[in-house]
Amino acid sequence: xxxxSFNLLNENNGARLGKIITPRGVIDTPAFxxxxxxxxxxxxxxxxxxxxxxxxxxxxTYHLMIRPGTQRIIEAGGLHQFMNxxxxxxxxxxxxxxxxxxxxxxxxxxGVIFNSHLDGKKFFLTPEESIxxxxxxxxxxxxxxxxxxxxSFDKNKIIESMNLSLRWAKRSKDKFANQxxxxxxxxxxxxxxxxxxxxxLNKLIDIGFDGYAIGGLAVGEKQREMFDxxxxxxxxxxxxxxxxxxxVGTPEDILGAVxxxxxxxxxxxxxxSGRTGLAFTWKGRVNIRNSKYSKDQTPLDDSIDCPASRLxxxxxxxxxxxxxxxxxxxxxxxxxxxxxxxxxxxxxxxxEENRFDEFYKKSLAMLVNEN
Amino acid sequence: xxxxSFNLLNENNGARLGKIITPRGVIDTPAFxxxxxxxxxxxxxxxxxxxxxxxxxxxxTYHLMIRPGTQRIIEAGGLHQFMNxxxxxxxxxxxxxxxxxxxxxxxxxxGVIFNSHLDGKKFFLTPEESIxxxxxxxxxxxxxxxxxxxxSFDKNKIIESMNLSLRWAKRSKDKFANQxxxxxxxxxxxxxxxxxxxxxLNKLIDIGFDGYAIGGLAVGEKQREMFDxxxxxxxxxxxxxxxxxxxVGTPEDILGAVxxxxxxxxxxxxxxSGRTGLAFTWKGRVNIRNSKYSKDQTPLDDSIDCPASRLxxxxxxxxxxxxxxxxxxxxxxxxxxxxxxxxxxxxxxxxEENRFDEFYKKSLAMLVNEN
Numbered sequence: 001x002x003x004x005s006f007n008l009l010n011e012n013n014g015a016r017l018g019k020i021i022t023p024r025g026v027i028d029t030p031a032f033x034x035x036x037x038x039x040x041x042x043x044x045x046x047x048x049x050x051x052x053x054x055x056x057x058x059x060x061t062y063h064l065m066i067r068p069g070t071q072r073i074i075e076a077g078g079l080h081q082f083m084n085x086x087x088x089x090x091x092x093x094x095x096x097x098x099x100x101x102x103x104x105x106x107x108x109x110x111g112v113i114f115n116s117h118l119d120g121k122k123f124f125l126t127p128e129e130s131i132x133x134x135x136x137x138x139x140x141x142x143x144x145x146x147x148x149x150x151x152s153f154d155k156n157k158i159i160e161s162m163n164l165s166l167r168w169a170k171r172s173k174d175k176f177a178n179q180x181x182x183x184x185x186x187x188x189x190x191x192x193x194x195x196x197x198x199x200x201l202n203k204l205i206d207i208g209f210d211g212y213a214i215g216g217l218a219v220g221e222k223q224r225e226m227f228d229x230x231x232x233x234x235x236x237x238x239x240x241x242x243x244x245x246x247x248v249g250t251p252e253d254i255l256g257a258v259x260x261x262x263x264x265x266x267x268x269x270x271x272x273s274g275r276t277g278l279a280f281t282w283k284g285r286v287n288i289r290n291s292k293y294s295k296d297q298t299p300l301d302d303s304i305d306c307p308a309s310r311l312x313x314x315x316x317x318x319x320x321x322x323x324x325x326x327x328x329x330x331x332x333x334x335x336x337x338x339x340x341x342x343x344x345x346x347x348x349x350x351x352e353e354n355r356f357d358e359f360y361k362k363s364l365a366m367l368v369n370e371n
Numbered sequence: 372x373x374x375x376s377f378n379l380l381n382e383n384n385g386a387r388l389g390k391i392i393t394p395r396g397v398i399d400t401p402a403f404x405x406x407x408x409x410x411x412x413x414x415x416x417x418x419x420x421x422x423x424x425x426x427x428x429x430x431x432t433y434h435l436m437i438r439p440g441t442q443r444i445i446e447a448g449g450l451h452q453f454m455n456x457x458x459x460x461x462x463x464x465x466x467x468x469x470x471x472x473x474x475x476x477x478x479x480x481x482g483v484i485f486n487s488h489l490d491g492k493k494f495f496l497t498p499e500e501s502i503x504x505x506x507x508x509x510x511x512x513x514x515x516x517x518x519x520x521x522x523s524f525d526k527n528k529i530i531e532s533m534n535l536s537l538r539w540a541k542r543s544k545d546k547f548a549n550q551x552x553x554x555x556x557x558x559x560x561x562x563x564x565x566x567x568x569x570x571x572l573n574k575l576i577d578i579g580f581d582g583y584a585i586g587g588l589a590v591g592e593k594q595r596e597m598f599d600x601x602x603x604x605x606x607x608x609x610x611x612x613x614x615x616x617x618x619v620g621t622p623e624d625i626l627g628a629v630x631x632x633x634x635x636x637x638x639x640x641x642x643x644s645g646r647t648g649l650a651f652t653w654k655g656r657v658n659i660r661n662s663k664y665s666k667d668q669t670p671l672d673d674s675i676d677c678p679a680s681r682l683x684x685x686x687x688x689x690x691x692x693x694x695x696x697x698x699x700x701x702x703x704x705x706x707x708x709x710x711x712x713x714x715x716x717x718x719x720x721x722x723e724e725n726r727f728d729e730f731y732k733k734s735l736a737m738l739v740n741e742n
Contacts, residue, residue, distance in 0.1 A: 039690065043697040045678075068690040072665055076686055084682050275697075294443055307416075311455050315447055319410065319439040326414040326646075326697055 003181045004140070006211070006242050010351055014234070015258045015360075017351040020056075020242060022140055023181050024080075024088040027055040029242060029263040030351075032254070032344045033090060034337055035271060038063045039073070039083040042271050043326070043333040046085045052306060052334070053341035056088045056140075058266040061133055062097035066116045066123065070133050078138030090141035090266070092246070093130045093172070095165075095187075096215070099148040107147060109164070127171040131184075139182065143213060144172035146187045151220045158191040165189045166203050173207055183210035185244060191216060192225050194232035201236050211242040211264075218247035218267070223256070230260035237261060251280060251343055251367050255360050258347055270340045274333030277321040281339060284369025286314070288332065293318040306338030374552045375511070377582070377613050381722055385605070386629045386731075388722040391427075391613060393511055394552050395451075395459040398426040400613065400634040401722075403625070403715045404461060405708050406642060409434045410444070410454040413642050414697070414704040417456045423677060423705070424712035427459045427511075429637040432504055433468035437487045437494065441504050449509030461512035461637070463617070464501045464543070466536075466558075467586070470519040478518060480535070498542040502555075510553065514584060515543035517558045522591040529562040536560045537574050544578055554581035556615060562587060563596050565603035572604050582613040582635075589618035589638070594627070601631035608632060622651060622714055622738050626731050629718055641711045645704030648692040652710060655740025657685070659703065664689040677709030 003023050010017040020027040034041045034049050036057045041049050049057065059079055064070065076082035079089055095112075098105055102114035102123075111126030130145035146165040149158060169186050176184045186209035190196030204212060214233065217226050226248070237243050244264035245257050254265055270280065279286040281301040286293070288300075296314035304310065308331040320328030343363075350359035374394050381388040391398040405412045405420050407428045412420050420428065430450055435441070447453035450460055466483075469476055473485035473494075482497030501516035517536040520529060540557050547555045557580035561567030575583060585604065588597050597619070608614050615635035616628050625636055641651065650657040652672040657664075667685035675681070679702045691699030714734075721730035 038694050038696060039687070040696050040698040043701070045698070045701070067694060068665065068686075072686060072690070075666065076668060076684060082684070082687055084687070294439065295446065297447060313447060313453070315439075315443060316410070316453055316455070319443070319453075323409050323438060325409060325411050326700060327411040327416070329697060330414070330416070330701070 004183055004210075006240065008239060010354070012351045012354045012356045013259070014261055015347070015351045015356040016243075016261055016263055017348055018242065018263055022088045024086060024140060025055060027088060028348055030254075030258045030344055030347055031056060031264050032340045033058040033264065033266040034340075035060075035266055035268045036083065036085075036089075037268075038067065039079060041333075041337070043275060043329045044271075044337065046083065046087070048334055049337060050087060052338040053345055054087065054337065056090060057085060059089050059091045059137065059139065060094070060097060061091050061130060061137070062094035062101070064137060065094070065125075065133050066118060066121070070136050074136050078136075080138060088140040089137075091134045091137055091139035091143065093134065093143040093145040093187075094125055095130075095146040096148045096247070098125060099150065107164075109167075111145075112147075127168040128175040131172050131175040135176075135179075135182070141183045141185060141211070142176060143185050144169040144187055144209075146189060146215055148189075148216055148219075149191065152191060155191075155193060155196075158189075158193060158196060162189045162191075162196055162200050166200065169204060170207050173209070185209055185211040185213045185242075187213045187215040187246070188233060189216045192221060192229065194228070197229055197233050198236060201233050205236075205238060209241070211244060212237055213244040213246050214262075215246050217245065218249060223253060226253070227256055227260065230257060230262065234261045251340070252364060254343065255347070255363055258351075259356070259360060270336035271333050274336045275329040277328070277332065279332055279339075280336055280367075282366055284367060288314060288317045288321050290318075300335050301339065304335070304338050304342050306335060308332070308334035309338055375554055375581075377611065379610060381725070383722045383725045383727045384630070385632055386718070386722045386727040387614075387632055387634055388719055389613065389634055393459045395457060395511060396426060398459060399719055401625075401629045401715055401718055402427060402635050403711045404429040404635065404637040405711075406431075406637055406639045407454065407456075407460075408639075409438065410450060412704075412708070414646060414700045415642075415708065417454065417458070419705055420708060421458060423709040424716055425458065425708065427461060428456060430460050430462045430508065430510065431465070431468060432462050432501060432508070433465035433472070435508060436465070436496075436504050437489060437492070441507050445507050449507075451509060459511040460508075462505045462508055462510035462514065464505065464514040464516040464558075465496055466501075466517040467519045467618070469496060470521065478535075480538075482516075483518075498539040499546040502543050502546040506547075506550075506553070512554045512556060512582070513547060514556050515540045515558055515580075517560060517586055519560075519587055519590075520562065523562060526562075526564055526567075529560075529564060529567060533560045533562075533567055533571050537571065540575060541578050544580070556580055556582040556584045556613075558584045558586040558617070559604060560587045563592060563600065565599070568600055568604050569607055572607050576607075576609060580612070582615060583608055584615040584617050585633075586617050588616065589620060594624060597624070598627055598631065601628060601633065605632045622711070623735060625714065626718070626734055629722075630727070630731060641707035642704050645707045646700040648699070648703065650703055650710075651707055651738075653737055655738060659685060659688050659692050661689075671706050672710065675706070675709050675713050677706060679703070679705035680709055
């Protein structure tokens, strides 16, 4: 009997309500995972991330292995201790960052040779090495190492890459072996090609994973193309396992993906936007740099139970952000994470009460305003 | 009967224990005021500043009047509401920043014409205007507008500047008029010349102020010169009024100044150092960027009752600071303010228990280590 499990609690017009139980705590799904790239959710204390309702964080194997390096995290007693976090942590495998960040990447059957984007130092990452690093970080949910092709309509290229990812998925599983309290997720590739996506998913199911992630999206495709990918796989995704859409997305993306059976999300959008002055609210997006906010004494969104959302005027936030004050990044990031978790909480409640479709329509209408 | 008052509670070998009572709360002295230059103590939430034991903040008239501008703070209901702070706030008058930051300054009998260091916009600041702005900000402790000469041994220049400051001090007092719940402090100038310092102080006493600040220091002089200035005025400073040493300083400076009868301090050192990776601890200074800390799993100083001091390893902090993560600035600033307030608390306790000298010697020995 493993100490980590998933229960599907309700389904409502395609949307799924669930609960992941881990030794570090419960994760209610659909769940949003704030991104803690370099062992920190940028500009936030872990306690704030947690108090906003986050039940799991994401860490980046690529970033952590190049800085501070796996060894320093091992010496600290693992990633949770290193960053003083008692929430479960999911780590991605590094495949996406090797493609998007590093220089002079060389892909072989064995793995990937790449140069760090920080100092050019050479690294060699294989499926076995990626899993080994993730286990050393003490990640609770480990991802297989995959090849992430750039956005492309060249089907032969995508097939070749997908097949490599499938062989790497098998090697990842072999390396992961049996873990009582950890999970290993497979990653569905196949670009924008429905047949490839389905083929990839079926082959991953044959190997057998604890959850299934949809990868290779959030790389520049349109929302419609992303939803098409979800539509073509949703009926094949194992019902008793979590479905994770990697790197997505806007509040509207999340609503549309939940409708298509997705249980887990991660995205840098709320944190990165917080640092550049964009706030998500239930009345739409607020670009706080806009000079009109210098006369606005109202808070960002007093319907959200977070000090950053309720206690500071847009006048003040506009001043902080325009003055490049760190507190501006701190408050907007905090608010955005609180907003995202408020969205997830309301999504879960609406599924529980079998009124997700109504909530979905009402929310979309509220969220699309550009203030 | 005014609603703001000072009580001297004890004296011990020159050091003074006191209590300032204001409508916004009590300030135990000797007190350290964290600097909230642009309506924010950089990289900290006001609640953290308060939880560290801070009972008053400092705001900068110069910075606030050029950005966001007095009008926006008036519209927010004053500086406390604008920055969501219920602590008392002392504002300096702008004299120091006009000298140190602005470009193309022209000093006349009437006031100072200067160009903003941000965008070159022209401002005209007079004693009356400075007091008017401070009252509009709703500052609790207002400072007279003074001329701050650069560090100089040219006595005639210093005499001329001091006399101008004295005329401006009188005009500041006239403008301030009667305020029930606010204080106006005079500023002692006179450079490194003992006779001038004493003359200036006596003339300020003749005008009559609620407290006396020592200005024109922290401009490049040696600690010995600063202490000499304090020594030459300490017996002339009115016993029943607070004594404020502006812009000072290191923990060692503060200890030496308390010994010379100073009750109030402000300095950017703990906050600025926090953002550059320097931590103050009871075992001395810690330059967290030093690579040796990458192997150090101990916290900065677990004798200090602050999460930033106790819960994060030097290994982690070294990683954050070397990665330019905002959380690094947040944690080190938080720790440094907690350390400074711990120092002030222990100073007060030692005066209360008539053992300041012993504490002073013990502390100096502990603080001088460079780690």
